[in-house]
Amino acid sequence: MKTREWLSTILALAAVIGSVALPFWYEGRRAASAPERTITLTGVASSGIWTEDPVTGDNYRKNSFKPARIRLEKGESVRLVLRSADVTHRFYMPELGVGPVELVPGHTEEVHFKADREGVFNYYCTEICGDCHFHMRGFLTVGNAADPAAAAAACDGTHRESPPAFSSLAEEGRYWFESKGCVSCHGAGGTGGVPNFNYARGTVPALNTLASKLSLESKSEVEAFTQALGQKEGLAKDKPAPGVSNWALSYAQYQSVLRTIQGGSPPLKADPKGPEPPLFMPAWKEKLGLDQINSIIAYLVSQQKFEEHTGWGM
Ligand SMILES: [Cu+2]
Known part of the structure; x- marks a missing residue:
């Protein structure tokens, strides 16, 4: 009798612990096995932006790239592919521990990070790369955080005329x-x-x-x-x-x-x-x-x- 009581107590305890721990274990496994999201950012000196648009020799002259607007889920893992369209830039996103990464034109750099907390995280170019350098800032948003009210203005080429x-x-x-x-x-x-x-x-x-x-x-x-x-x-x-x-x-x-x-x-x-x-x-x-x-x-x-x-x- 006694042994049976012990056994059922142990089984009940195991069931309780299991039901509490299992979701965490599952989440952990899922996060570990979730594929990384690949994001490609290209620095463009002539308009002072970081863009997700593909930059080719052909469209560079038109220069109608949109500044990147990246939104990540909390916990998402990212493979960040960084490029320069023109001159040397330096990518730096200090709050998420990325960079500074020097970006030489013609080369591709790759960094990995995890969006482990909610918020708005700024990234910068920290290499003075031309007239539009001081525009060259962007942000990415993690989770439900609201975008900042005013995004950095893009450098309008007409201003140089x-x-x-x-x-x-x-x-x-x-x-x-x-x-x-x-x-x-x-x-x-x-x-x-x-x-x-x-x-x-x-x-x-x-x-x-x-x-x-x-x-x-x-x-x-x-x-x-x-x-x-x-x-x-x-x-x-x-x-x-x-x-x-x-x-x-x-x-x-x-x-x-x-x-x-x-x-x-x-x-x-x-x-x-x-x-x-x-x-x-x-x-x-x-x-x-x-x-x-x-x-x-x-x-x-x-x-x-x-x-x-x-x-x-x-
Ligand atoms: Cu730059």
Whole structure:
């Protein structure tokens, strides 16, 4: 009797353990045996994109490739085939442990990774590969995570031809901000928020509060400052712009912003022993003239939201 009771207890326990463990075992087996999904990404310097479209000699000249939009299931294994359509690129997707992988034209590289967590993961080109380099960023989405609101703008080839006529300095600045690729790191309208792996501040700084940084306290001060920026001779320390209340401070801050744009600024690492953050502020002085930089500053200060002062007869 006793032995029988023991036996049935053991059997019941085995059944319980089995029913709990079996699905996990099965999942594990399934994941281990699931075939890898192959994704081919080609870097295209002339439009600053990573594309899944096949790139051949014939269609390269038309250059109508779509930027890749990759969505993976959580747990999916990927065989990533990487190519360059033109010049040397370097593929880097740090959050999923891929790269940097140097991509020499004519060669194919292959890496494997597993999408083991849900989220949006950015990938970058970290080799300065031409005029459209600063557009060359993409993302892939794992699981149910929502795509980011603003994808990096593709580099429009027409921007390299002569620019259109502008109705204001800020409008001109917007054009340069978007066509030179500032937008792909600093976000549409300078809203920032693009993740930069191992960067002390986490994401690329927003620039839509530049007016405050320049000590411009209201819309009318922004207008007065912009007016002065648009003068042929530019800004001068001893020539305060009428209507800007703290000219000495505004001018000093403007000089510091100008230095950062012209000379660049290396990103501070979050973990000093970790890798270089993939995104950095390059020196623009060879690529943008002072007039263009001033127009970009005019655009960015126009993006600041001020609290409206109403009442008091104002
Ligand atoms: Cu590149």
